[in-house]
Amino acid sequence: MKKIITISREYGSGGxxxxxxxxxxxxxxxxxxxxxxxxxxxxxxxxxxxxxxEQNISSGWLYTLLLGASYAAPGTTxxxxxxxxxxxxxxxxxxxxQRNVIIELAKKGPCVIVxxxxxxxxxxxxxxxxxxxxxxxxxxxxxxxxxRAIEQKGLDPxxxxxxxxLIDKRRANHYNTFTERTWGKRDHYDLLINSSLLGLEKTAxxxxxxxxxx
Amino acid sequence: MKKIITISREYGSGGxxxxxxxxxxxxxxxxxxxxxxxxxxxxxxxxxxxxxxEQNISSGWLYTLLLGASYAAPGTTxxxxxxxxxxxxxxxxxxxxQRNVIIELAKKGPCVIVxxxxxxxxxxxxxxxxxxxxxxxxxxxxxxxxxRAIEQKGLDPxxxxxxxxLIDKRRANHYNTFTERTWGKRDHYDLLINSSLLGLEKTAxxxxxxxxxx
Numbered sequence: 001m002k003k004i005i006t007i008s009r010e011y012g013s014g015g016x017x018x019x020x021x022x023x024x025x026x027x028x029x030x031x032x033x034x035x036x037x038x039x040x041x042x043x044x045x046x047x048x049x050x051x052x053x054e055q056n057i058s059s060g061w062l063y064t065l066l067l068g069a070s071y072a073a074p075g076t077t078x079x080x081x082x083x084x085x086x087x088x089x090x091x092x093x094x095x096x097x098q099r100n101v102i103i104e105l106a107k108k109g110p111c112v113i114v115x116x117x118x119x120x121x122x123x124x125x126x127x128x129x130x131x132x133x134x135x136x137x138x139x140x141x142x143x144x145x146x147x148r149a150i151e152q153k154g155l156d157p158x159x160x161x162x163x164x165x166l167i168d169k170r171r172a173n174h175y176n177t178f179t180e181r182t183w184g185k186r187d188h189y190d191l192l193i194n195s196s197l198l199g200l201e202k203t204a205x206x207x208x209x210x211x212x213x214x
Numbered sequence: 215m216k217k218i219i220t221i222s223r224e225y226g227s228g229g230x231x232x233x234x235x236x237x238x239x240x241x242x243x244x245x246x247x248x249x250x251x252x253x254x255x256x257x258x259x260x261x262x263x264x265x266x267x268e269q270n271i272s273s274g275w276l277y278t279l280l281l282g283a284s285y286a287a288p289g290t291t292x293x294x295x296x297x298x299x300x301x302x303x304x305x306x307x308x309x310x311x312q313r314n315v316i317i318e319l320a321k322k323g324p325c326v327i328v329x330x331x332x333x334x335x336x337x338x339x340x341x342x343x344x345x346x347x348x349x350x351x352x353x354x355x356x357x358x359x360x361x362r363a364i365e366q367k368g369l370d371p372x373x374x375x376x377x378x379x380l381i382d383k384r385r386a387n388h389y390n391t392f393t394e395r396t397w398g399k400r401d402h403y404d405l406l407i408n409s410s411l412l413g414l415e416k417t418a419x420x421x422x423x424x425x426x427x428x
Contacts, residue, residue, distance in 0.1 A: 134411075137400070139400050139401070184400055186351070186353050186398055186400065186406045186408075187353070189406075189408075190407070190408045190411045191405075191406070191407050191408065191411065192400045192403075192405070192406040192407075193404070193405050193406075194400075194403075194404045194405065197348075197404045197405065197424065197428045198424065198427055198428050202427055206420070206423070206424065209420070209423075210411065210412065210420065213412055213416055214411045214412050
């Protein structure tokens with residue numbers, strides 16, 4: 001039985017919802033955006049800054065130059081410099097803060113972790129038993145992702161399509177910047193599934209079955 | 215219920231064996247190397263030539279130049295020229311001959327087809343209902359593929375590793391030459407699974423469940 005399930009996902013593929021079903025059914029916690037607040041608490045960076053930074057990266061040092069003046073958490077007095085360690089680029093600090101949180105959560109017990117390079121982070125963490133981790137990637141045809149973005153965000157079709165493409169490009173960019181890997185390439189995951197094949201609930205059931213039998 | 219299951223697979227991943235389990239359990243035929251003989255019968259090319267050609271391609275015209283003198287089927291008198299249509303490169307003729315066979319087999323009824331760009335061929339065939347087709351890609355970590363090649367082919371470890379890498383490179387090259395796609399890229403398949411996760415038999419069971427519920 002795999003105890004920690006990481007779900008990487010294309011925007012609009014329903015990956016978060018699938019993760020929610022899996023966590024509920026297995027009665028284990030799900031971590032997604034919660035990781036932002038936890039990372040903020042641990043690092044002194046503001047949640048808003050972490051949110052903006054984590055998926056808007058071209059490269060660590062460039063991003064630091066561009067956004068260096070606006071990262072400070074409320075209540076901190078350092079503007080334009082790193083609050084934790086001036087020698088580490090801000091984008092790397094955001095990544096490290098989230099990595100530390102993900103490792104702590106995985107050590108605490110069974111859970112579902114959505115996004116945030118968790119597959120990579122846990123594979124390279126000596127404190128985590130690799131056979132405890134199931135790495136899943138959820139994707140879907142463009143038309144289905146756009147449809148979901150329209151329904152959930154109330155966007156017009158053109159904006160929805162632009163957002164889907166842009167956000168996936170940023171997710172790939174973020175992953176590829178902070179790992180030596182390529183986002184969504186089969187080798188890095190145990191299972192990749194088109195969520196339109198079975199629908200979200202049945203996809204979740206399949207993931208649970210796979211987790212139980214592996 | 216998906217009626218036609220295409221299985222694309224890395225060499226040594228156990229994809230053929232998984233396909234055999236799926237076909238046996240669903241009581242439907244499996245087509246893999248059989249397609250070579252059928253394509254030979256229909257095209258006038260020799261089975262041996264088809265076998266050598268189908269996964270040893272750099273490009274259609276170049277391959278034709280290099281192998282043009284040795285393609286003729288036994289009993290044909292044309293040497294160095296195309297027996298069917300002199301204006302079509304030989305490598306393209308091999309692909310077309312196998313494509314025609316795959317389409318005829320898929321039209322006949324439920325089946326499992328292993329390899330040979332069947333996912334691409336059926337997606338672009340107007341005579342096939344796309345909702346009848348499940349496209350699966352089987353992969354595995356290098357060490358497990360090498361181990362399987364050692365066990366099944368009696369190779370030494372170094373030769374096995376070289377073969378695994380070379381044959382997968384050729385499979386990718388073949389697919390990428392004859393389709394506008396990239397072999398093993400998630401978008402082209404409904405499901406990609408690491409066969410080492412569940413083992414061959416349980417992977418087959420999962421594919422059957424997915425086929426039944428989609």
